[in-house]
Amino acid sequence: MALQHNTPEPSQPDDRIRGWCPGAWRPMASGDGLIVRVRPRLARLSHRQLHGLCQAARHCGNGLIDLTNRANLQLRGVSDATLAPLLERLAELDLLDDSPELEQRRNLLLTPDWQRDDDSHRLALALLDRLHELPPLPAKMGIAIDAGPAPLLHRESADFRIERGASGHLLLRADGRPRGTPLDSVDAAIDALLRLAHWFVASGGEQARRMRHHPAPLPDWAAEGEAPRTGRPPLALGPHALGMVCGLPFGQIEAAHLASLLADTPVPAVRVTPWRRLLLEGIHALPTGGGLLSDGTDPLLRVHACTGAPRCARATVETRQLARQLAPRVKGSLHVSGCSKGCACPTTTDVCLTGRTGHYDIAYDARADDAPQVMHLSAADVLSHFGDT
Ligand code: SF4
Known part of the structure; x- marks a missing residue:
C-alpha cells in the first residue's frame, strides 16, 4: 500500500533529553541509526504481525528487536533508505497509526493480562x-x-x-x-x-x-474520593493462565531467532509487557534452546546493557558480553552502557559502567552520565574489580 504521508524527518539524538517519545512516524536518530518504535494495539501482536515485524527488522534495520518500558517494540539501525519501506510494511501489518498525531495520542499502557x-x-x-x-x-x-x-x-x-x-x-x-x-x-x-x-x-x-x-487543584467533579487497591507484582516468569511468560536478556532479541522460534512453536499471539517480558499466548511450555529467560531469579533480569560496540557507532566499548560475565558477580541492579547517553536505562542502578574512550568507568547508585568513582578500566580490570563481591 502507498502511505499518505511523506517519510518523516528523523529527530536528532538529543530529542530524548528534551523529553519526547520516538514513534514510527517520528523515528529518532541514535548512534546506530534510526530507532523506529512500534506501538502494538492492545499490547498484542498476532503471529502474522510478529513474523512480519521480524522480517522488517532484518531487511530494514540491524536485525534486532527491543522491548521498551512502555510495552512497545523498537527496531534499531534503520537507515534513511530503509525507513520508507519499513513504514509501508508496518502499515500492511496494521502496526502504523493513520497519522503522527494519532500515534502520539495512543500513548497507552494496557495491563498485559x-x-x-x-x-x-x-x-x-x-x-x-x-x-x-x-x-x-x-x-x-x-x-x-x-x-x-x-x-x-x-x-x-x-x-x-x-x-x-x-x-x-x-x-x-x-x-x-x-x-x-x-x-x-x-x-x-x-x-x-x-x-x-x-x-x-x-x-x-x-x-x-x-x-x-501540575500544581492546579483538580476540578470539583474529579473528587479524590477513593484509593486504588494494593498493586500486584509484575507477571512472574513461567506458566500463566493465558500462556507462558518469558524474559528477554537485555530486553532484546535477534529477529531471525524470534522468527525461527515462531516457526517451531504454534504461538497464536504475543503480548508485550513493560518489564522486558513477553506473554506467549496459548502455549504450556517455552520453546527450548531459545535463549528465553524462564527463571525469575536469573541474574540477567537485573542487568541493563545497550547494544554497545561494534554495533553502535557511539560506543567505544563492548557491553553485553561483559554484562553477562558480571551479572552473577554484582549484587543489585547493573547497567553497562557503551557511552554516557545511557540508552538501555535512563534511571540509576546500583552499579553503572560507562564506556569512555575505550575504557570503562564505574559509578555507584548512578546513571550513565553521572560522575564515576573508578575510572579508566579494561574489561579484565572490571572483572577483577568485581571478582570478590
Ligand atoms: S548508550 Fe549505547 S546504544 Fe546508546 S548511543 Fe551510547 S553506545 Fe549507543
Whole structure:
C-alpha cells in the first residue's frame, strides 16, 4: 500500500533529553541509526504481525528487536533508505497509526493480562475509538488502563490511569494523587478521562508537562474520593493462565531467532509487557534452546546493557558480553552502557559502567552520565574489580 504521508524527518539524538517519545512516524536518530518504535494495539501482536515485524527488522534495520518500558517494540539501525519501506510494511501489518498525531495520542499502557470483554479490554477499545477526542498533550504524557482485580502497572509511569478502586469500582486517578474518582461504568470512565485531559490543558498543565508536576487543584467533579487497591507484582516468569511468560536478556532479541522460534512453536499471539517480558499466548511450555529467560531469579533480569560496540557507532566499548560475565558477580541492579547517553536505562542502578574512550568507568547508585568513582578500566580490570563481591 502507498502511505499518505511523506517519510518523516528523523529527530536528532538529543530529542530524548528534551523529553519526547520516538514513534514510527517520528523515528529518532541514535548512534546506530534510526530507532523506529512500534506501538502494538492492545499490547498484542498476532503471529502474522510478529513474523512480519521480524522480517522488517532484518531487511530494514540491524536485525534486532527491543522491548521498551512502555510495552512497545523498537527496531534499531534503520537507515534513511530503509525507513520508507519499513513504514509501508508496518502499515500492511496494521502496526502504523493513520497519522503522527494519532500515534502520539495512543500513548497507552494496557495491563498485559487483560481478557476478552473484561473491563480493561473494553476500556482500551473505547479509548481507541475516541482517541481523536483527546487534546494534544505534551509528548511524554501517557495513560494506563489497568482495571484487573488489582493494579498491575502501579510502578509504571502514567499521567492518568483507570484502575480498580478499593471498593471494586473503576477509578480514574491523576498521577501524583493517592486517591481517584470512582466511576460506575466503562463509558463513564472514558468520558471522565477525556474530560480530565481537557481540564489539564485548559488549566495550564502544558507548562508543567506532566500531571504530577501540575500544581492546579483538580476540578470539583474529579473528587479524590477513593484509593486504588494494593498493586500486584509484575507477571512472574513461567506458566500463566493465558500462556507462558518469558524474559528477554537485555530486553532484546535477534529477529531471525524470534522468527525461527515462531516457526517451531504454534504461538497464536504475543503480548508485550513493560518489564522486558513477553506473554506467549496459548502455549504450556517455552520453546527450548531459545535463549528465553524462564527463571525469575536469573541474574540477567537485573542487568541493563545497550547494544554497545561494534554495533553502535557511539560506543567505544563492548557491553553485553561483559554484562553477562558480571551479572552473577554484582549484587543489585547493573547497567553497562557503551557511552554516557545511557540508552538501555535512563534511571540509576546500583552499579553503572560507562564506556569512555575505550575504557570503562564505574559509578555507584548512578546513571550513565553521572560522575564515576573508578575510572579508566579494561574489561579484565572490571572483572577483577568485581571478582570478590
Ligand atoms: S548508550 Fe549505547 S546504544 Fe546508546 S548511543 Fe551510547 S553506545 Fe549507543
